[in-house]
Every structure is written in structure tokens, then in C-alpha cells.
Amino acid sequence: MNERENGGQAGGSVAVLVDHLDGTVRPTALELLTLARGLGREVHAVWVGDRAPAAELAAHGADVVHEVEVSGADARLTASVVDALQAVLAAGVVGLVLVPSTFEGREVAARLAVRTGAGVVTGVSGVAVEDGCWTARKTVLAGGWDTACAVTGPLAVVAVAPHAVQALARDGAAEPVVVRRTAEASAAARAVTVVSRTRRPASERPPLAEAEVVVVGGRGVEGDFSGVEELADVLGGAVGATRVATDEGWIGHEAQVGQTGVTISPRLYVGLGVSGAVHHKGGMAASATVVAVNNDPDAPVFEFADYGIVGDLTEVLPALTAELRRRRG
Structure with missing residues (x-):
């Protein structure tokens, strides 16, 4: 029996959803990659679309970069992002998925958990292996309690709060393996038709x-x-x-x-x-x-x-x- 089949074992590699806008990596994604590489596991960066900046992702921790094209639906829908993540998870080597704890990231985490039966923790400040389980730490009850949430199943999906980790690039990172995949859009993604998009007014202030x-x-x-x-x-x-x-x-x-x-x-x-x-x-x-x-x-x-x-x-x-x-x- 391997670690993925043995419930409660923090086995497998780490997958990181790389949030990006118009080809530019969001700072939260680099924070997640930095966190992932500190866990001592192989790190898989999941980029929905093509032309991923592989060198930048590798510098922050990615060993493998997956460029996933979603066919049949708008790739920016959260349901489509979950389709892309499932295409990577299908290989059976990932035991932990890291996403940003944003509105979109938490929705992705919830959808992915429903489809896979994974354990989900959101608003997390840190992740580690404790007693053989992926364990996430977070504050609850308006900051009154610090908690440690252990995922006892074979797959953990963790939404990490922005700035929980400082993004740090490493020198001399090896070229990552780039894997190109195609994911067929699910019924949930195909059910939505995007008729228009309106860009938010430009601002020099950060989100x-x-x-x-x-x-x-x-x-x-x-x-x-x-x-x-x-x-x-x-x-x-x-x-x-x-x-x-x-x-x-x-x-x-x-x-x-x-x-x-x-x-x-x-x-x-x-x-x-x-x-x-x-x-x-x-x-x-x-x-x-x-x-x-x-x-x-x-x-x-x-x-x-x-x-x-x-x-x-x-x-x-x-x-x-x-x-x-x-x-x-």
C-alpha cells in the first residue's frame, strides 16, 4: 500500500495553483511556491493556459510546471481551474494542493474537495507534516484561538492567506520539467457562458x-x-x-x-x-x-x-x- 492509499499519511508531492493575470504571476503564487519548496517534496506548479514563465516559477520552487489548456469553456472560470487541477491530480502523485485564500481560491478549494473528497482548510498561515498528516495552522474566532487542523485523508487542499510566507527566489534553480496537458471542460464549466468582462478601473494601489x-x-x-x-x-x-x-x-x-x-x-x-x-x-x-x-x-x-x-x-x-x-x- 502506498502513502496516497494509506489514509492519514502525508504522502505525495505538492501542487501549487499559480494564479496569474494576462500572463503576469500574482505575488500570492510566488509565496505559495516558496512555502511548497520548504516542505521537502517535489513541487508541481499548475498554470492554466500556455506560455508559463517556467524560469520564474522554478526560481521560487517549482520542479515541474504543468501548462493546462481547458477546452470547451472559459479557462478563467473556477470550475475550469478545477478541471485543470484534476488533470494534474490524475497522475496520482500529489498529496497536497496549495491555493491562495482569496475569493476565487476558496471557491476552487471547495469545488475541488467536492469532486475528490479531499480535506479542506482555508485562511491558513502555515503547513507542516505532524503525526503523519498534512497539518495546517490558522487563527479562528476573530483571532482568539490558534488551531492546528490535520487532514486525515489521502488528499489535502489548503488555501493559504496572503503574506503568510515571504516570497523568496533561490539562486541557481534547475530548469523545471514542463508538461503540457489538455483538460476537457466539466459540465459545471460548460454550464456557464461568459458574455462580457469589464476590467476594474486601474489603480496604483495594490489589491x-x-x-x-x-x-x-x-x-x-x-x-x-x-x-x-x-x-x-x-x-x-x-x-x-x-x-x-x-x-x-x-x-x-x-x-x-x-x-x-x-x-x-x-x-x-x-x-x-x-x-x-x-x-x-x-x-x-x-x-x-x-x-x-x-x-x-x-x-x-x-x-x-x-x-x-x-x-x-x-x-x-x-x-x-x-x-x-x-x-x-
């Missing part, structure tokens, strides 16, 4: 879910996000908001951070006028460093902030932005 720095405005900004945006631009970060701010129409709902919005895990989170309600904390609890500014010294946000400033936002925010701009020259 909210992937940003290393996020500046969030809450009720305390009283409808004025200009200072939030200015600080975010000085720090090279993204702009987020609490549910109250989006419900009031001060900013679009796509900026909402929380359990019912976008889940983020930046290296730096700055909350401006954010109370720190539990539903908001649930979407940002994985932040590495939390800075809060609020005029209420009893605001819940100060219970989990690394650095807190009690003060008037109209005074603190301009001073903070000006000082950071001065230090950055």
Missing part, C-alpha cells in the same frame, strides 16, 4: 486582499476618506473600510474588511477611527502588526492593537502622514 499594508477607515472618519487615502499612498498600501463606512456609502462595499467582507493578512494594518468590533476583527486578525487611532480609550481595538494612539483623528492623522512623508524624503 486589498494582497496588500502588505492596509489603512482602514471606520466610523471615526465621519465620511471623509481623503486622509485615509493619503496615508495609504504614503505607505504604498491599500485602502479598506469597516462595514459601517460602506453601509453609509462613504466608500464602495468592495473595500469592506471583515467577516462579511474581504479577509486580509497584511504585514501592517492601520485602523483609523475603527472601533474593533468582532465582525471586523475576524477579517483582519491575521495582520502582523496592528496600529490603531481612536479617540475612545475604551475602544475594543486597543485590546489587540500592537500600537495605539488615543486622540482626535483630525489632529493625529495629518501629523502622522506629514511625518512619514518627511522621513521618506
